[in-house]
Amino acid sequence: MRIHVADHPLVAHKLTTLRDERTDSPTFRGLADELVTLLAYEATRDVRVETVTVRTPVAEAQGTRLAAPKPLVVPILRAGLGMLDGMMRLLPTAEVGFLGMVRNEETLEASTYAERLPDDLSGRQCYVLDPMLATGGTLAAAIRFLVDRGADHITAICLLSAPEGCERLEKDLDGLDIPVTVVTAGMDERLNEKGYIVPGLGDAGDRLYGIAG
Numbered sequence: 001m002r003i004h005v006a007d008h009p010l011v012a013h014k015l016t017t018l019r020d021e022r023t024d025s026p027t028f029r030g031l032a033d034e035l036v037t038l039l040a041y042e043a044t045r046d047v048r049v050e051t052v053t054v055r056t057p058v059a060e061a062q063g064t065r066l067a068a069p070k071p072l073v074v075p076i077l078r079a080g081l082g083m084l085d086g087m088m089r090l091l092p093t094a095e096v097g098f099l100g101m102v103r104n105e106e107t108l109e110a111s112t113y114a115e116r117l118p119d120d121l122s123g124r125q126c127y128v129l130d131p132m133l134a135t136g137g138t139l140a141a142a143i144r145f146l147v148d149r150g151a152d153h154i155t156a157i158c159l160l161s162a163p164e165g166c167e168r169l170e171k172d173l174d175g176l177d178i179p180v181t182v183v184t185a186g187m188d189e190r191l192n193e194k195g196y197i198v199p200g201l202g203d204a205g206d207r208l209y210g211i212a213g
């Protein structure tokens with residue numbers, strides 16, 4: 001597994017405002033959207049392409065275009081939905097599948113409550129969107145789900161990550177013989193006793209959409 005921490009002043013600037021507890025939901029949503037587009041640029045560095053020839057008004061040119069099959073973008077509901085538009089801005093022709101997952105805040109175990117994905121993901125590159133990589137339980141389960149369907153290349157885009165979650169992913173995905181990359185805007189210090197990233201930004205879903213009942 002490869003972990004890429006984006007190192008760019010604009011990423012750092014936007015992330016700092018996201019963290020600020022005074023940032024309201026509309027501003028948070030706008031910043032998350034912009035941040036994902038910046039991360040997506042890095043995350044799609046190894047998107048599959050093919051060589052094509054096009055005719056310009058002047059001559060033939062050798063060029064590049066996205067190869068088939070189309071990449072699949074998978075936001076993890078709820079908070080991952082706040083990352084979808086920012087991703088699709090860079091990959092407008094990608095297909096989108098949905099996974100609804102929630103972490104039990106007592107046990108910190110993730111469970112899946114919704115799924116709308118192609119049955120067969122053989123040979124598909126998948127981009128998983130989830131703002132928080134905390135214990136890693138949610139992302140590990142999501143990646144397993146996609147690999148079990150045949151996905152052969154996974155890139156996760158996370159706004160913030162914790163070292164504990166990265167270690168868990170390494171362990172849980174040990175033996176998987178496909179490339180898995182995590183692209184993140186920041187690697188924080190640790191998790192607290194409630195499994196929240198420290199210093200983090202709080203509950204990403206609540207900050208995007210308000211407190212869930």
Ligand SMILES: O=P(O)(O)OC[C@H]1O[C@H](OP(=O)(O)OP(=O)(O)O)[C@H](O)[C@@H]1O
Nearest residue numbers: 078079102103133134135136137138205
């Ligand atoms: O790495 P983990 O410890 O599994 O935690 C990370 C998950 O927790 C949050 O989702 P949450 O369960 O709060 O659901 P929500 O998106 O609906 O708020 C977050 O959006 C991740 O999906």
Ligand SMILES: O=c1cc[nH]c(=O)[nH]1
Nearest residue numbers: 134196197202203204
């Ligand atoms: O810090 C955290 C950890 C899990 N989920 C969140 O939304 N935030």
Ligand SMILES: [Mg+2]
Nearest residue numbers: 203204205206
């Ligand atoms: Mg939440």
